[in-house]
């Protein structure tokens with residue numbers, strides 16, 4: 001099976017499974033799990049922050065960050081297409097009583113700071129209190145430029161706001177830029193990262209920030225049911241992923257580039273964009289569901305859409321898989 005749906009479909013590698021089997025564990029709600037503690041310390045250090053908390057998912061990590069930054073009746077400014085706003089079931093509003101102020105995003109995945117400025121509310125009882133700006137990197141595979149991130153920092157400092165990063169794929173951004181992850185994290189007060197996407201761990205995210213912010217976030221994690229017990233079993237997979245699977249993201253990026261290049265030569269197929277480990281294509285097929293079913297018949301799973309399909313490379317996809325995928329697509333004569 002070649003599975004290009006997402007980098008969340010990876011299976012734990014043999015080395016990762018061994019690390020999980022051998023992990024020393026304890027009750028993490030008591031702070032007793034040495035492997036969770038080691039993962040938190042390691043992630044905080046990698047991202048240049050004071051403290052960290054291990055959580056089951058990126059969704060929970062973003063939510064506890066927003067709840068730690070904002071009080072009931074506060075507001076956060078976020079991109080229309082950002083994961084925290086669009087794909088997390090409205091958790092900030094529903095569970096945090098935090099009002100989102102979504103705004104259109106720039107083509108590179110950033111938020112225009114002029115546009116952000118225009119929606120910041122004055123201190124007046126008519127309005128929610130604007131408290132936080134939330135960015136995402138990578139966004140749809142795109143690496144948001146470092147100089148933009150630094151200007152966003154200066155912007156929020158001028159206005160007394162906080163800055164959170166949904167860095168589910170910060171590792172891809174760092175590898176693509178050729179800088180340590182801490183450089184990408186530097187402008188932010190808090191950063192949420194996923195271990196279960198490109199890094200290939202089966203479960204887990206980590207939120208990093210100041211010790212006081214993380215202490216607050218830890219309280220929300222418990223309330224949301226994210227306090228896990230002998231969680232070292234899964235934290236061990238995270239440590240293994242940080243040690244062994246960051247540098248290899250370059251292979252995923254090379255495979256995405258190869259995929260974009262080869263698909264570009266297939267008649268009827270339009271490559272609409274490709275960045276880091278994602279390729280966006282229009283297969284030019286009238287019935288994209290039937291097309292997906294035909295791919296499946298050849299042992300390939302992909303999320304196809306009407307005019308745009310997202311293909312994602314990850315540690316379960318080799319360059320040979322990419323070549324085979326493009327061969328199958330060519331044989332299906334998508335444009336005809």
Ligand SMILES: *Cc1c(COP(=O)(O)O)cnc(C)c1O
Nearest residue numbers: 057058059060083136166168194
């Ligand atoms: C996947 C993802 C999340 C959420 O992670 P889950 O572990 O699936 O809850 C947050 N932000 C971005 C950009 C993501 O891609």
